[in-house]
Amino acid sequence: MFRTALRNVLAHKARLLMTVLAVMLGVAFVSGTLIYSDTLHNAFRQQSSKGLANVAVGVTDHGSRSDAAEKRPGLSQAQLDKIAALPGADTATGVVSGFAGAADRDGKLIAQGWSNRGGNFFPGEDGQDRRYTFTGGHGPAGPGEIALDRGTADKGGYKVGDKVRVATNRPVKEYTLSGVFTSDQGDVNAGGSLVLFDTRTAQELFLKPGYFESATVTGKPGADQEAMQEAIIPLVSKDATVQTGRQLAADEERNLAESTKTLTQILLGFAGIALFVGVFLISNTFTMLVAQRTKELALMRAVGASRKQITRSILAEAGIVGLIASVIGFALGLGMAAGLSPLMDAMEAQLPSGPLIVGATPVLASLAVGVLITMFAAWLPARRAAKIPPVAAMSSVHATPSVKSLVVRNVIGALVTGAGAATVVGGAALGKDTGRMLIGGGAFLALIGVIILIPLLSRPVIALVRPLLDGVFKVSGKLAGLNSVRNPRRTGATASALAIGLTLVTGLTVLGVTMGRAIDKQTTDVVKADYMVTMANQSSMDKSVIEALAGAKGVTASSPQQFASLEGSDDSFLNAVGVTPGDVERVLNLKVVEGSLSGLARGEIAIDEKAAASKGYRVGQTLDMAFEDGTKTKLTIGGIYGSNEFVSGAMIDTGILSRHTPEPLFYSAYVAMDGGPTAANEQSLVDSLGKNPAIVVMDSNDIRNQFGGIVNQMLNIMYGLLAMALIIAVLGVVNTLAMSVFERQQEIGMLRAIGLARSKVKTMIRLEAVVISVFGAVVGVVLGTFLAWAIGQTVKDQITGYSLVVPWDRIGIFLLLAAVVGVLAAMWPARSAARLNMLSAIKAE
Numbered sequence: 001m002f003r004t005a006l007r008n009v010l011a012h013k014a015r016l017l018m019t020v021l022a023v024m025l026g027v028a029f030v031s032g033t034l035i036y037s038d039t040l041h042n043a044f045r046q047q048s049s050k051g052l053a054n055v056a057v058g059v060t061d062h063g064s065r066s067d068a069a070e071k072r073p074g075l076s077q078a079q080l081d082k083i084a085a086l087p088g089a090d091t092a093t094g095v096v097s098g099f100a101g102a103a104d105r106d107g108k109l110i111a112q113g114w115s116n117r118g119g120n121f122f123p124g125e126d127g128q129d130r131r132y133t134f135t136g137g138h139g140p141a142g143p144g145e146i147a148l149d150r151g152t153a154d155k156g157g158y159k160v161g162d163k164v165r166v167a168t169n170r171p172v173k174e175y176t177l178s179g180v181f182t183s184d185q186g187d188v189n190a191g192g193s194l195v196l197f198d199t200r201t202a203q204e205l206f207l208k209p210g211y212f213e214s215a216t217v218t219g220k221p222g223a224d225q226e227a228m229q230e231a232i233i234p235l236v237s238k239d240a241t242v243q244t245g246r247q248l249a250a251d252e253e254r255n256l257a258e259s260t261k262t263l264t265q266i267l268l269g270f271a272g273i274a275l276f277v278g279v280f281l282i283s284n285t286f287t288m289l290v291a292q293r294t295k296e297l298a299l300m301r302a303v304g305a306s307r308k309q310i311t312r313s314i315l316a317e318a319g320i321v322g323l324i325a326s327v328i329g330f331a332l333g334l335g336m337a338a339g340l341s342p343l344m345d346a347m348e349a350q351l352p353s354g355p356l357i358v359g360a361t362p363v364l365a366s367l368a369v370g371v372l373i374t375m376f377a378a379w380l381p382a383r384r385a386a387k388i389p390p391v392a393a394m395s396s397v398h399a400t401p402s403v404k405s406l407v408v409r410n411v412i413g414a415l416v417t418g419a420g421a422a423t424v425v426g427g428a429a430l431g432k433d434t435g436r437m438l439i440g441g442g443a444f445l446a447l448i449g450v451i452i453l454i455p456l457l458s459r460p461v462i463a464l465v466r467p468l469l470d471g472v473f474k475v476s477g478k479l480a481g482l483n484s485v486r487n488p489r490r491t492g493a494t495a496s497a498l499a500i501g502l503t504l505v506t507g508l509t510v511l512g513v514t515m516g517r518a519i520d521k522q523t524t525d526v527v528k529a530d531y532m533v534t535m536a537n538q539s540s541m542d543k544s545v546i547e548a549l550a551g552a553k554g555v556t557a558s559s560p561q562q563f564a565s566l567e568g569s570d571d572s573f574l575n576a577v578g579v580t581p582g583d584v585e586r587v588l589n590l591k592v593v594e595g596s597l598s599g600l601a602r603g604e605i606a607i608d609e610k611a612a613a614s615k616g617y618r619v620g621q622t623l624d625m626a627f628e629d630g631t632k633t634k635l636t637i638g639g640i641y642g643s644n645e646f647v648s649g650a651m652i653d654t655g656i657l658s659r660h661t662p663e664p665l666f667y668s669a670y671v672a673m674d675g676g677p678t679a680a681n682e683q684s685l686v687d688s689l690g691k692n693p694a695i696v697v698m699d700s701n702d703i704r705n706q707f708g709g710i711v712n713q714m715l716n717i718m719y720g721l722l723a724m725a726l727i728i729a730v731l732g733v734v735n736t737l738a739m740s741v742f743e744r745q746q747e748i749g750m751l752r753a754i755g756l757a758r759s760k761v762k763t764m765i766r767l768e769a770v771v772i773s774v775f776g777a778v779v780g781v782v783l784g785t786f787l788a789w790a791i792g793q794t795v796k797d798q799i800t801g802y803s804l805v806v807p808w809d810r811i812g813i814f815l816l817l818a819a820v821v822g823v824l825a826a827m828w829p830a831r832s833a834a835r836l837n838m839l840s841a842i843k844a845e
Contacts, residue, residue, distance in 0.1 A: 019285045019374070019735070020325040022278035022728045027329025027370040029271035029724055032336030034362035037264040039337060042357045045253065054130065056090075056219035057228050058248045059083070061240035063211070073208040075236065080215055082235045088223035093122045093131070095214045098206030099539050100195040102148060103165040103172075103693040104156040109536055111152065115192035116537060116694070118168060120202035121147060130218075132196070136160050137179030140198045145178040147196040149188050153180045166195055167694030168205050169535065170542045273504065274724040275373050280497045281732035282377035284490060286318065288740070290385040297388050307386035314382030318375045326370025330363065410456045417449025424786070428793035435794045443787050447503060450783060451496045455488035458495065461775055473767060476760045479751075480767035483740075484775075494736040495776030497729035498821075502780025502814060503787070504722055509814075510788035512715040513807040518799050519711065523704050525801070526644045529557075529587035529670035530677040531685060532698045532706075540665040543658065545689060549669050550580075552688035554681050557586035557672040561646065562654050563665045566635075569624040574611065575649030578657035578664075584647075587670035591642035595619035597651070599638025606651040610643040627660030644800055729776075730821050737769055737829035749838045758834040765830035770822035777818035781811055 061075040075094065084092035100118025101109045109116065121139040122129050129139060132147075137160035140146050146166060148158065158164055162177045181196070188194050196202075203209045219228060225244040232242050243251070290297070297310060305313075338356060423442030427435040450457075462484050469477030484491055533549060535541055546560045562578030581601035584590070590597065593609050600606060607617050617623075619637055626632045635652070658664045673681040677699040685697050698706060741748065748761060789804055796802035 016285065016289075016321050019282050019321055020328070021731055022281045023275075023322055023325035023370050023374055024329040024332060025724055025728055026271060026275035026278050026373070027326050027366045028332035028336055029274055030268065030369050031330045031333025031362045031366040032340070033264060033267035033271060033333075034365055035333060035337035035356060035358055036267075036340045038357040038359050038362070039355070040263075042355075054218045055216045055245040055248060056088075056223060056225050057217040057232055057245065058214065058243050059217070059232060059236055059240055060214045061237055062213060063237075063239075074211040074213045075215055075240065077210045077212075079236055080212060083215065083217060083232055086228065086231050088219050088228045088231070090218045090220045090223075091124055091130070092215055092217045093124075093129070094120070094199065094212035095122070095216065096120045096199070096202045096207050096212050098202075099169055099535070099537050099694070100197075100205070101167045101193060101536065101694045102146075102152055102156060102158075102195055103167065107165070107691055107693055109167065109693040110155050111193040116195075117192060118166075118195045118197060118202065118206065120199040121196045122199055131185070132181040132183050134179045134181045137177070139181075140175075140178050140196055140201075142198055143201045144176055145198065146175040147179040147181055148177060149194045150180050150182050151188070152193040152195075153177070165693065167692050169539060169694075170205065171544055171548075172690045172692040172694070270722065270724065273500070273722070274728055275369065277497045277500050277725045277728045277732075279373065279377040280493045281728060281735055282318070282374055283380060284493045284732065284736055286314065286378040286381035287384070287490070287493075288736075290314065290381045293385075294388060297385050298390050301388060302390035310386040310388075311382045314378055314385050315375050318378035318382075319371055322371035322374030323367070325374065326367045329370060330366040333362070333366065334358070409452060413449050413452030413456070415449070416445055417453060420445030420447070420449050421786075424790045428790040431794045431797070436791065439787070439790045439794070442790075446783065446787075447500065450499070450779060451492070454492035454496055454499070454779065457779065458488050458491045458775060459485050461778065462491075462771055465771065465774075469767060469771070473763060475756065476763040477767055479764045480771060483764070483768050484771045490736060490740070491772055491775070494732055494772050495779065497732040498726075498773055498776030498818065499780040499783070501722060501726040501729050502777045502818070503784040504725070505719065506781045506784025506811065506814065507788045507791075508715060508718050508722075508784075509807060509810050510785055510805070511791060512711050513810070514788070514792055514802065514805045515795075515799065516711045517805050518802045520704055521801050522645055522799075524700070526589050526646050527587075527670065527700070527703055528589045528672075530673045530681065530699065531671045532668055532703050533671065533685065533689075534668045534696050534698070536694045536696050538667070540663075540667055541669070541695070543664055543666065545692075545695065546654075546666055546669055548688045548690075549671055549685065552671075553684045554673045554675065555671055555685075556674050557583040559584040559587050559670050560654055560666045561668040561670070562657055562661075563667060564628055564657050564661050566625040566627065566650070568626075572615075574615075574623075574625070576605075576652050576657065577647040577649065578654030579647065579651050581653050583672075584651070584670075587672050588646060590644070590647070593640045593642055595637070595639030597639050597641065599636070600651060600653050602638075603635075603653060603656060604638030605635040606639040606641055607637055608641055608643045608648055608650065611649055612637075612640045627657070629660045629662060631660050730825055733769055733773060733822065733825035734828065736772075737765060737826055738832065741765065741829045741833045745836060748833050748836055752836065752838045761834045762830040765833050766823055766826040769826035769829075770819050773818045773822035773825070774815060777815050781814060785811075 059075060063074040074096075077094070080092055080094050083089060097117055097119045099116060101111070101116035104110050121132070123139060124130070127139075132139070134147070135150060137147070146164060148156075148164070153159070156164070158177050158180075160177055160179060163174050164177050165172055165174050182188075183194065185194070197205065200209055203211060207213060217228065217232070219225065225246060229242055229244050236242065300310065301307075334356070420442045424439050424446060425442075427438030427440075427442055429435070430438060462481065466478075466481035469481045471477075473480070533541075533545070546558075549555065550558045557580075559580040560578060564576045564578060566574045566576050568574060579600070581597075584600070585597060595606075597606055605623070611617070617637055617640070619640060621637045623635045623637065624632065625635050641647075641651070671685065673684075675681060682697055682699070689695050689697075752758075752761065785806060792802065792804055
């Protein structure tokens with residue numbers, strides 16, 4: 001029987017090609033993901049081991065700023081000196097870091113804002129900092145010098161001795177480049193930018209003179225890490241974290257595993273979708289192969305083959321096909337994994353690179369997935385083949401099922417679909433995380449139920465378009481309509497693959513467009529300023545930036561967005577946003593629900609509608625509050641305004657808030673200008689900020705892109721990942737039509753013999769493909785829109801102004817593309833059908 005299975009595979013190479021392609025693509029996704037995950041994890045681990053190779057103990061101290069009695073910004077120089085003096089310690093290196101970005105010769109920031117870092121050069125007795133290897137020059141020795149990593153220096157075209165403009169959260173400043181270095185630090189090797197200052201300058205910029213945020217301690221030969229750890233603990237604050245080098249490495253290993261786990265799960269999830277779609281193609285292929293070999297299988301039964309032997313023979317064929325596809329897919333996955341690294345670099349993902357790691361897991365997983373998925377998909381056709389009685393040698397096992405034979409299937413499908421839809425609706429009503437989990441389970445049930453019901457749905461849905469086919473395309477259209485529903489199971493299996501892909505694509509699109517519109521509406525409704533100013537890395541701006549904006553030429557109103565937290569007498573907290581009284585109403589469109597905002601200038605506070613409702617606040621009420629510096633005060637509520645994402649919680653005069661905030665956090669500022677947004681006005685703001693490359697000035701369109709761009713970027717990534725499933729679905733259409741043409745050789749030969757032209761035959765096959773493709777697309781669009789509505793119900797309370805938007809234009813494009821897919825998928829089968837020799841086709845069995 002195994003020899004028979006092998007012979008059948010070799011005899012039907014062309015017909016099994018699409019199955020091989022489908023399995024190959026799915027396996028490539030799985031193997032590529034696992035190999036890339038292992039490669040990335042190994043690169044992180046090697047990077048981490050280099051950085052921690054000589055570390056005996058690490059100390060981290062973020063200080064204490066909330067306790068009025070003890071305000072420490074971190075680890076003091078005195079504490080560091082005591083640590084360095086311990087018997088087992090060789091060196092103790094203090095570390096301080098923050099945002100710093102070097103500008104190129106055109107004044108543009110080198111690298112992405114969030115990947116620009118600044119640090120301190122901490123020389124030892126030999127004048128060297130072991131963390132860095134200088135390839136030119138030396139470390140910064142004073143407040144006017146900096147050192148750059150080699151990648152940043154090369155991108156900016158700088159050499160030792162050049163002047164470099166460097167932006168921090170403070171005004172931009174020009175420094176002399178004293179040296180260029182390389183480092184084992186991961187973010188630097190991954191393409192990030194690192195600017196080194198002398199230690200005192202770094203402390204002044206990022207923390208406070210005489211303090212560090214962390215320290216690394218190297219031990220003398222033979223020093224015990226645990227003993228050093230115990231000796232250091234009494235020397236530092238109780239809030240500090242002291243870990244041995246081994247503990248740091250273990251923590252790093254866990255963090256690395258978590259950081260790569262999410263990416264791996266996402267990619268494997270899409271690989272699972274691709275393989276799930278492939279199941280329908282494989283099952284369809286083997287079903288049709290079994291139907292075409294009815295006589296052969298019946299004859300085998302007649303000469304003594306048992307049902308189990310027939311089943312095993314079909315499954316052996318599937319196993320051979322799966323094995324071949326798995327080997328090719330694994331090789332393709334290697335290429336995919338190799339291509340992901342430069343792709344991530346092009347997207348500036350800042351991930352380390354390293355040699356490809358091919359372990360046993362990707363190899364075994366690829367073989368297991370490919371073989372098992374193929375055999376699973378072929379099991380039902382194999383079971384049907386085993387039931388062929390010897391007397392059925394002249395009949396077709398794959399004859400059109402009767403209505404009675406579909407009753408059980410339809411009942412089961414209706415029950416599963418109903419249960420899934422009910423679960424989805426229940427999850428939508430429940431909302432939040434629990435509701436989303438229910439929706440996920442319900443969506444799976446509903447999708448399975450619809451797939452079971454698709455053969456039943458095909459007849460009435462396709463019947464709606466048959467009059468159009470008959471009227472426009474005459475005989476070809478009539479034949480295409482009849483062929484589309486002559487075998488509901490086959491039509492359903494082919495359409496199911498497209499339905500799955502379009503369900504996901506439509507659901508993501510509806511959700512993405514709806515959220516994008518809500519964000520866009522929120523932005524345009526609330527922000528009426530001409531410009532919004534932020535840091536490139538989304539960090540806090542220095543107060544001098546806010547002052548410079550207010551004094552810029554042409555500015556008529558400006559207000560910062562300063563974040564702080566107020567503590568109530570009942571230990572509850574209220575988020576507060578510091579604004580400029582009078583100006584805030586001119587840069588933000590705030591709907592006053594009750595009272596007035598004019599009291600902000602008198603030291604009153606305004607509460608947003610949601611916070612007022614949840615805490616029971618009312619206009620005129622006096623609140624006992626404490627600022628971040630511990631100062632207690634009484635604040636009167638002067639007004640209640642409509643909730644929005646820009647000033648949520650409460651508003652208070654930024655002048656009052658800043659006086660009681662040790663480190664004011666100004667994340668953005670809004671500016672209105674005389675004459676509106678013009679090139680001259682924008683340049684005026686840029687000039688007032690000293691042409692700081694780290695500060696971004698955005699007009700209304702930039703603001704909308706800032707908030708809505710993330711949604712569009714995520715949609716594009718999802719579309720790219722789902723493309724694999726859609727490609728497999730298209731292969732399914734090609735495969736079904738090609739094998740259907742082979743089955744219907746006699747019928748096509750007869751049609752040609754009685755006068756149907758070759759062009760009409762091609763049109764018939766193409767229309768059949770279009771009908772099946774559009775049918776699957778319609779099912780996917782309807783189900784995807786339903787699921788998007790349900791998920792939207794769980795997030796609408798978290799997004800102000802959320803309202804479901806059905807993007808009819810995009811849905812129309814999806815349906816049009818489905819029709820195009822049908823035409824393209826039918827090219828080869830239609831050409832084959834039209835070229836059939838009439839006499840040979842009529843004689844074919």
